[in-house]
Amino acid sequence: MIVAVVREELDNRSALIPEAVKKLMKIQGLEVHVETNLSAHWTDEEYQAAGARIIENREDLYGRADVILRINPSDTREIGYAKRNALHVSLLDPYNNRKLVEAYAKAGVDALSLEMIPRTTLAQKMDVLSSQASLAGYVAVIKAAERLAGIFPMMMTPAGTIAPAKVFVIGAGVAGLQAIATAKRLGARVEAFDTRPVVEEQVQSLGAKFLKVDLGETGQTKDGYAKALSSEQIARQHEAMARAIAGSDVTITTAKLFGRKAPILITSKMLKSLRPGSIIVDLAAGSGGNVEGVEVDKEIVVDGVRIIGIDNLPGEVAVHASQMFASNMVNLLGHLYDVDNDILKLDEGDGADEIALGCLIVRGGAVVHEGIKAHYEGE
Ligand code: NAD
Numbered sequence: 001m002i003v004a005v006v007r008e009e010l011d012n013r014s015a016l017i018p019e020a021v022k023k024l025m026k027i028q029g030l031e032v033h034v035e036t037n038l039s040a041h042w043t044d045e046e047y048q049a050a051g052a053r054i055i056e057n058r059e060d061l062y063g064r065a066d067v068i069l070r071i072n073p074s075d076t077r078e079i080g081y082a083k084r085n086a087l088h089v090s091l092l093d094p095y096n097n098r099k100l101v102e103a104y105a106k107a108g109v110d111a112l113s114l115e116m117i118p119r120t121t122l123a124q125k126m127d128v129l130s131s132q133a134s135l136a137g138y139v140a141v142i143k144a145a146e147r148l149a150g151i152f153p154m155m156m157t158p159a160g161t162i163a164p165a166k167v168f169v170i171g172a173g174v175a176g177l178q179a180i181a182t183a184k185r186l187g188a189r190v191e192a193f194d195t196r197p198v199v200e201e202q203v204q205s206l207g208a209k210f211l212k213v214d215l216g217e218t219g220q221t222k223d224g225y226a227k228a229l230s231s232e233q234i235a236r237q238h239e240a241m242a243r244a245i246a247g248s249d250v251t252i253t254t255a256k257l258f259g260r261k262a263p264i265l266i267t268s269k270m271l272k273s274l275r276p277g278s279i280i281v282d283l284a285a286g287s288g289g290n291v292e293g294v295e296v297d298k299e300i301v302v303d304g305v306r307i308i309g310i311d312n313l314p315g316e317v318a319v320h321a322s323q324m325f326a327s328n329m330v331n332l333l334g335h336l337y338d339v340d341n342d343i344l345k346l347d348e349g350d351g352a353d354e355i356a357l358g359c360l361i362v363r364g365g366a367v368v369h370e371g372i373k374a375h376y377e378g379e
Contacts, residue, residue: 137178153187246334276304
């Protein structure tokens with residue numbers, strides 16, 4: 001079975017690194033073919049030494065693949081190069097990418113969405129959302145620290161004492177917790193808020209303060225994602241966070257709602273209360289943004305506040321982001337591949353489990369994921 005890895009456009013990361021190629025090549029029956037100049041960080045020779053075949057022509061690469069491995073989805077033109085029944089594995093954002101998903105079905109290419117890997121203990125090692133979110137949380141703080149015209153740690157000198165920077169983190173999930181840890185390591189005073197009360201203890205264990213707000217019933221989905229708040233709850237949250245935001249040098253927002261538009265947590269009006277020169281990094285920029293007016297992949301200054309909306313923050317640390325992504329892919333393929341029968345376990349009869357069935361979106365020319373089908377029918 002041939003696993004083909006395509007070079008990403010507008011993304012410094014790559015879906016496999018040589019070390020991961022080596023691991024896949026150890027699985028009997030798998031071959032790895034990679035597009036030439038796959039990565040800016042590893043050479044063709046290194047991929048070759050790990051056992052991969054280097055393919056010059058993209059159309060040729062697609063045409064020979066049983067599995068197409070990417071970070072970002074292939075476009076409709078590229079998917080036309082693929083063999084019928086090949087499996088396309090990438091982030092796919094299926095809730096918001098209906099046309100593309102249907103184009104895969106029309107081309108007869110099966111599609112697996114990495115966002116949909118269930119959040120179970122067994123699937124943790126395949127979960128790219130988590131591996132990439134940790135890095136995003138780290139990069140967000142490093143970027144903010146670099147942009148801030150001040151320092152993070154307290155400094156006592158004969159010339160006087162500098163107070164530590166104040167960092168406020170909204171959303172203490174995977175990215176938020178890493179942002180808290182990074183800001184603490186740099187010496188900042190950190191406060192955080194999340195609608196899921198269960199994270200209070202995790203925030204405190206990192207040495208940060210948890211902002212308590214009584215929003216009434218909030219809760220989380222069975223997968224651990226936050227539920228959307230009512231407009232009254234959002235209004236109450238705005239009010240409660242206003243003081244923390246106004247007093248912060250840096251605010252990191254990470255609040256996302258899986259498959260849906262992110263909630264606006266910092267309005268244009270609230271921006272006016274921030275000190276000029278303060279920094280906001282909005283990790284939800286790509287899914288609508290937590291900050292009113294944020295622009296995707298741009299840094300803008302509004303009322304003296306710098307708002308950073310870079311979507312692909314893991315791409316800024318592409319070596320480690322690729323390393324973690326690739327490791328997730330080795331675990332996923334190792335899980336799906338049936339060595340004895342040289343097939344992928346994508347059908348119940350072939351031994352597909354809740355991981356495979358949870359993230360398989362297109363199979364045999366049709367959208368097969370019940371949740372995605374229901375979402376499209378409701379549109
Ligand atoms: P996410 O990226 O969807 O959201 C980030 C955070 O924003 C979440 O903590 C969410 O509660 C919070 N949020 C949403 N709306 C908010 C609002 N209005 N105000 C403030 N905060 C808001 O979530 P995530 O970080 O990917 O994951 C959430 C949780 O899922 C994690 O804390 C983790 O415990 C769990 N998880 C489990 C697994 C697994 O078991 N395999 C894998 C990854 C994550």
